[in-house]
Amino acid sequence: MRRLLNDPYDVVEEMLEGFCRAHSEHVHLYEDDGRVVVSNLAPVKNKVGVIIGGGSGHEPLFLGYVGENFADAAVIGNINTSPSPESCYNAVKAVDAGRGCIYLYGNYAGDVMNFDMGAEMAAEDGIRVETVTITDDVYSSENIADRRGVAGDFFVFKAAAAKAAMGADLDEVVAAAKKANDNTRSMGVALSSATHPATGRAMFELAEGDMEIGMGIHGEPGVRRGKLQNADKVVDEIMSYILPDLPFEAGDEVAVLVNSLGATPLMDLHICYRRVAQILDEKKIKIYSSLVGPYATTMDMFGMSITLMKLDSELKELLDYPCNAPYYVKK
Amino acid sequence: MAVNSAKLIEIINLIADDINANKEFLTELDSAIGDADHGINMSKGFKAVTEKISAMADKDCGSILKTTGMTLVSTVGGASGPLYGTAFMRAGQVVGNKTELNYDDLLVILEAALAGIKMRGKAEKGEKTIVDALEPAVEVLRSSSSVDAKLFEKAVEAAKDGVEYTKGIIAKKGRASYLGERSIGHQDPGATSTYIILAAIHKALNEKSS
Numbered sequence: 001m002r003r004l005l006n007d008p009y010d011v012v013e014e015m016l017e018g019f020c021r022a023h024s025e026h027v028h029l030y031e032d033d034g035r036v037v038v039s040n041l042a043p044v045k046n047k048v049g050v051i052i053g054g055g056s057g058h059e060p061l062f063l064g065y066v067g068e069n070f071a072d073a074a075v076i077g078n079i080n081t082s083p084s085p086e087s088c089y090n091a092v093k094a095v096d097a098g099r100g101c102i103y104l105y106g107n108y109a110g111d112v113m114n115f116d117m118g119a120e121m122a123a124e125d126g127i128r129v130e131t132v133t134i135t136d137d138v139y140s141s142e143n144i145a146d147r148r149g150v151a152g153d154f155f156v157f158k159a160a161a162a163k164a165a166m167g168a169d170l171d172e173v174v175a176a177a178k179k180a181n182d183n184t185r186s187m188g189v190a191l192s193s194a195t196h197p198a199t200g201r202a203m204f205e206l207a208e209g210d211m212e213i214g215m216g217i218h219g220e221p222g223v224r225r226g227k228l229q230n231a232d233k234v235v236d237e238i239m240s241y242i243l244p245d246l247p248f249e250a251g252d253e254v255a256v257l258v259n260s261l262g263a264t265p266l267m268d269l270h271i272c273y274r275r276v277a278q279i280l281d282e283k284k285i286k287i288y289s290s291l292v293g294p295y296a297t298t299m300d301m302f303g304m305s306i307t308l309m310k311l312d313s314e315l316k317e318l319l320d321y322p323c324n325a326p327y328y329v330k331k
Numbered sequence: 332m333a334v335n336s337a338k339l340i341e342i343i344n345l346i347a348d349d350i351n352a353n354k355e356f357l358t359e360l361d362s363a364i365g366d367a368d369h370g371i372n373m374s375k376g377f378k379a380v381t382e383k384i385s386a387m388a389d390k391d392c393g394s395i396l397k398t399t400g401m402t403l404v405s406t407v408g409g410a411s412g413p414l415y416g417t418a419f420m421r422a423g424q425v426v427g428n429k430t431e432l433n434y435d436d437l438l439v440i441l442e443a444a445l446a447g448i449k450m451r452g453k454a455e456k457g458e459k460t461i462v463d464a465l466e467p468a469v470e471v472l473r474s475s476s477s478v479d480a481k482l483f484e485k486a487v488e489a490a491k492d493g494v495e496y497t498k499g500i501i502a503k504k505g506r507a508s509y510l511g512e513r514s515i516g517h518q519d520p521g522a523t524s525t526y527i528i529l530a531a532i533h534k535a536l537n538e539k540s541s
Binding site: 009055077078079080081082083084085086087108109110113114117140141148196198199203204216218219220221 | 358362366367368371372375404405406408409410411412413414451452504505506509510513
């Protein structure tokens with residue numbers, strides 16, 4: 001195992017301690033619950049509370065996007081494991097400003113059960129909590145409602161949080177989140193497994209020199225496994241699934257995210273991005289904005305995902321809205 | 332059989348021991364079709380349970396079961412936390428303020444647990460989940476007008492068969508469902524932990540009578 005850890009059972013607590021210390025100008029841990037990372041500005045007066053969350057191991061996903069005009073809180077579970085209902089509920093208590101809250105997270109069975117129980121607890125207190133689950137991973141199911149959430153989480157969080165920051169009510173924030181999710185598609189490739197801190201072993205088997213196209217961020221199986229190919233061929237294959245799925249067509253404008261699953265160098269990511277841009281140019285799809293880097297990872301997994309979000313004037317405005325969080329700043 | 336609150340705590344402790352002893356095995360099963368954490372999280376959750384209920388021998392059985400459920404929900408996480416947590420909380424509700432339980436209560440407890448799991452997980456039999464081990468066991472207990480040690484032994488056997496049955500079917504719930512046909516050939520970790528729990532209860536009850 002090539003990881004810098006102490007007691008494997010303390011990884012989440014130790015990470016959170018370090019994170020909140022390092023980014024103390026943005027966030028702190030909720031006093032009653034060490035698994036709720038709260039923006040120093042929350043609760044923001046007259047604003048719908050934006051709560052994101054899920055299992056650990058995808059950093060900077062979730063906790064890195066808590067801050068000004070972004071999420072008000074992130075609820076943090078164990079590695080690859082949903083947070084508890086109690087923590088989901090505590091996040092509501094921490095950020096609700098009287099206009100209700102929205103839960104945003106990737107569509108996984110465990111997260112759905114826990115966040116639903118959290119929302120039920122909040123409802124008993126008379127606080128309205130709505131949920132939008134993110135379903136951007138095109139290969140995870142034919143049925144869109146059953147799809148998983150991956151790096152597209154970022155775009156949906158950004159859009160919904162901007163809408164809330166503009167003063168929208170809960171229904172409007174929910175509508176913005178749904179619209180963002182409906183227009184976002186992702187797919188990835190894994191070249192290696194991540195190491196689970198508790199077992200010290202690979203989370204799944206993937207032989208050196210092999211790749212799996214379409215694999216999920218917890219090692220969920222993809223389209224096919226085969227010999228590793230060059231960057232252009234891998235990007236071509238991934239784009240061949242993403243583009244027809246929405247579909248993205250000539251004349252569309254998109255935001256692009258080429259995301260590292262953790263261990264992939266920026267060099268490789270930009271080589272992949274270059275190919276994505278070539279393909280979009282060929283298809284006469286206009287790139288409005290681009291992000292390249294680690295936005296939703298799986299610890300030390302080697303791999304990459306591509307996310308496209310089709311934009312209209314509202315979604316552009318939401319993506320462009322200024323925000324200031326530890327791992328994303330928009331001026 | 333008469334299980335008082337102290338004995339109930341003993342039974343739950345034995346469940347915790349057996350889950351902990353099978354931690355690696357459950358995690359291995361989960362790494363084949365899930366996300367390789369079932370054993371780790373269940374073991375951690377039941378460890379927290381044993382600490383929480385250790386001083387509850389003077390409380391009624393319903394409170395002990397409810398505390399067990401709430402602790403599992405808050406410590407196990409994932410899907411297993413809400414599922415097993417809901418199961419124990421529902422069991423606590425039906426037992427209420429009883430301070431002694433018998434085999435007929437065991438049927439009522441397991442029926443409530445099954446209903447809770449099906450509600451929370453929106454699951455039915457044949458989807459490669461906990462239900463595939465628990466429902467056959469409950470069906471065996473329901474098959475007779477009264478429950479005794481022999482019948483419960485058969486119920487545990489039925490749960491074991493249920494675990495075997497999960498090897499041959501496609502997962503329809505949770506992360507394993509993403510595998511589609513590739514989930515065939517692997518036994519379900521949740522069904523397996525349910526069998527381990529039922530077998531531990533059986534073992535604990537037999538210790539009492541011997």
